């Protein structure tokens with residue numbers, strides 16, 4: 327839809343419309359006028375820098391921010407010396423928050439040198455009232471703060487920063503709204519993420535996401551198909567369907583549909599070559615989904631299935647709603663049904679009450695399931711979650727020891743798994759010219775492994791057959807066939 331809207335045709339002297347997204351296009355047109363005034367006064371276009379912290383959902387949101395900034399006339403740059411800097415924040419771990427504060431401190435001096443500079447903050451961290459308080463008192467030079475539920479209002483909020491002097495704060499507690507059809511600036515022309523749902527209802531006891539992203543809301547399937555068709559027409563060959571728990575997609579729609587059924591329909595879209603999705607809660611992963619994956623030509627041979635802990639006792643305290651045995655049975659069933667699949671996972675070390683014996687249970691699962699990769703995290707206490715109030719927090723020394731021990735097993739297993747493809751042929755989507763060696767290009771296999779092959783920029787965006795000549799730990803050196 328947005329391609330059809332001409333901002334210059336919008337009457338910005340009239341009152342703003344009350345319906346969305348028309349209202350946001352109206353404010354984009356108003357912002358464009360402000361940007362033109364900036365150009366006339368300064369003899370150059372203003373620059374904007376969007377910095378993303380955190381997950382794929384945030385990366386997707388940042389593409390929306392970039393799309394609007396570009397639409398209104400900003401030139402996007404990588405440097406935070408820009409005229410408009412926005413941090414799209416993450417709050418899953420405390421060190422993510424600390425990084426944002428550190429980077430904000432650096433911006434203060436830049437703003438002093440560039441009086442026209444505007445600084446904005448958005449994303450999960452802004453949904454925490456203690457954060458807003460801290461920014462108000464210690465970082466009062468910030469111009470705009472908004473949260474996860476009203477990101478679609480960015481154009482309107484941006485316009486407000488041109489019109490008023492002080493800090494603008496607009497945080498919503500929750501929403502049931504999904505506003506579609508706003509501009510988007512994709513990072514890669516050939517692959518794209520697509521939100522299929524927002525929020526989460528699971529309330530794992532360590533996780534802050536349900537509090538900052540709100541309750542689960544699924545997009546209508548037709549809207550998802552329309553977006554994918556549009557992307558394919560625009561050159562996209564690989565999509566990643568995004569949600570905090572894609573396996574519960576569609577349950578709260580007026581006409582419920584399962585994630586497996588959605589995938590069956592997405593598969594039918596002509597021109598689409600690869601489908602990925604993220605993330606799957608093990609408790610909701612159905613046999614039907616395994617069947618769809620097994621029968622599909624387009625769904626990639628990769629499943630990210632967060633384990634978090636291998637101890638049933640700890641899993642209960644985490645409110646994960648599966649046992650060690652249930653997880654292992656599920657993972658082994660998937661391996662049996664789809665032998666060439668890569669299984670990856672997330673594991674938390676040092677959850678309150680975790681003993682050395684609990685950690686041994688986790689290590690046992692890693693050895694049994696043989697994860698192709700695992701992201702291991704040290705438990706980070708998030709204020710407001712049930713786990714933060716648990717009394718038996720684990721000592722730093724035990725956490726460090728446990729973490730190192732687990733990491734070694736994870737790495738050994740991942741290396742062993744990676745090596746099993748040496749000498750075979752696979753299809754890779756070439757994503758970029760290698761950053762360290764310009765004579766190589768870097769691609770991603772269906773199972774999400776990286777392969778470097780001799781080649782040049784003309785291969786970027788293409789799906790090519792490659793021979794996997796040499797496994798070097800976690801990636802391959804190969805040759806295009």
Ligand code: SF4
Pocket residue numbers: 526527528529530533534535536570571607
């Ligand atoms: S499923 Fe659990 S870990 Fe994942 S976002 Fe929801 S509450 Fe957080």
